[in-house]
Amino acid sequence: MILMAASVIIEEMNGDSGSPTPSTATNMNFGSADEANIVVADHPITCGTNSFSKWYRLHITDMGTPASNLLNNIKIWKDSGAYKTDEVINFKNTDTYVTPSATTVGGTAAIPTSAPATNVTGELDADEEYSYYMMLQLSTSASTEAGSANQKVIKVSYDEQ
Amino acid sequence: MRDHEYVLIQRNGEAIHAVDGFPNEMLRLNCKTFILRLPGLEGGEIVGLAPDVEFSIPEGFGLIFKRRTTVGLACNGSGEQERGWKYIIGIEPLKQERCGATDDTRT
Numbered sequence: 001m002i003l004m005a006a007s008v009i010i011e012e013m014n015g016d017s018g019s020p021t022p023s024t025a026t027n028m029n030f031g032s033a034d035e036a037n038i039v040v041a042d043h044p045i046t047c048g049t050n051s052f053s054k055w056y057r058l059h060i061t062d063m064g065t066p067a068s069n070l071l072n073n074i075k076i077w078k079d080s081g082a083y084k085t086d087e088v089i090n091f092k093n094t095d096t097y098v099t100p101s102a103t104t105v106g107g108t109a110a111i112p113t114s115a116p117a118t119n120v121t122g123e124l125d126a127d128e129e130y131s132y133y134m135m136l137q138l139s140t141s142a143s144t145e146a147g148s149a150n151q152k153v154i155k156v157s158y159d160e161q
Numbered sequence: 162m163r164d165h166e167y168v169l170i171q172r173n174g175e176a177i178h179a180v181d182g183f184p185n186e187m188l189r190l191n192c193k194t195f196i197l198r199l200p201g202l203e204g205g206e207i208v209g210l211a212p213d214v215e216f217s218i219p220e221g222f223g224l225i226f227k228r229r230t231t232v233g234l235a236c237n238g239s240g241e242q243e244r245g246w247k248y249i250i251g252i253e254p255l256k257q258e259r260c261g262a263t264d265d266t267r268t
Contacts, residue, residue: 005228028236040237079233089236151238157231159249
């Protein structure tokens with residue numbers, strides 16, 4: 001018998017907070033619209049404004065066979081990719097989803113640039129459980145250079161036992 | 162994905178715990194010295210106790226196995242950039258149970 005790891009997806013939520021729609025995130029692109037896996041060129045961010053807030057969470061679809069006991073120690077950080085002038089990705093660990101918009105989300109901090117200690121709440125031990133939301137929002141200033149932002153890689157890690 | 166075949170823990174040359182598949186629970190062992198062997202491990206990375214090394218578990222602690230998965234997604238780019246895993250093997254405090262044999266349920 002070979003132990004199968006738990007099946008976990010990074011889920012993005014979009015839409016009104018009353019009835020948000022989940023999608024599997026295949027990228028973490030930022031833009032000026034509330035869409036999962038957004039096409040950047042179709043929704044550019046005006047310098048001096050924010051992107052729409054992005055709301056991700058881990059979703060356990062299957063704890064594996066035999067089932068893992070626990071999934072925790074969830075972390076998110078920016079692993080690579082340089083910022084332009086005054087560009088920053090802000091992060092917030094929260095259990096409350098808010099309808100995405102370009103309004104500055106309060107209570108954030110710049111996303112870590114190396115693997116931090118646990119910064120996402122979640123002690124998950126059953127199928128169909130979720131972590132707290134990993135809210136990300138990219139902010140710019142009038143000094144941010146126009147044109148495409150540099151590609152960055154956002155990493156999410158978790159331990160399973 | 163086939164990650165590994167089994168884990169074998171030896172004490173004084175005698176197998177005391179063999180797990181077919183990677184263990185997903187904390188092993189509760191006597192407070193003695195052990196040798197951990199991970200034959201057949203395929204790919205991945207082991208962090209913590211190296212395989213085939215002698216180690217001891219202090220009273221009140223147990224051996225724990227974790228699998229750490231990391232997923233990298235592009236931001237202002239496209240597609241998944243990375244998906245990797247490694248094993249974290251360490252010694253952590255037991256919860257409630259005394260340090261003892263696996264059938265020792267005293268608290």
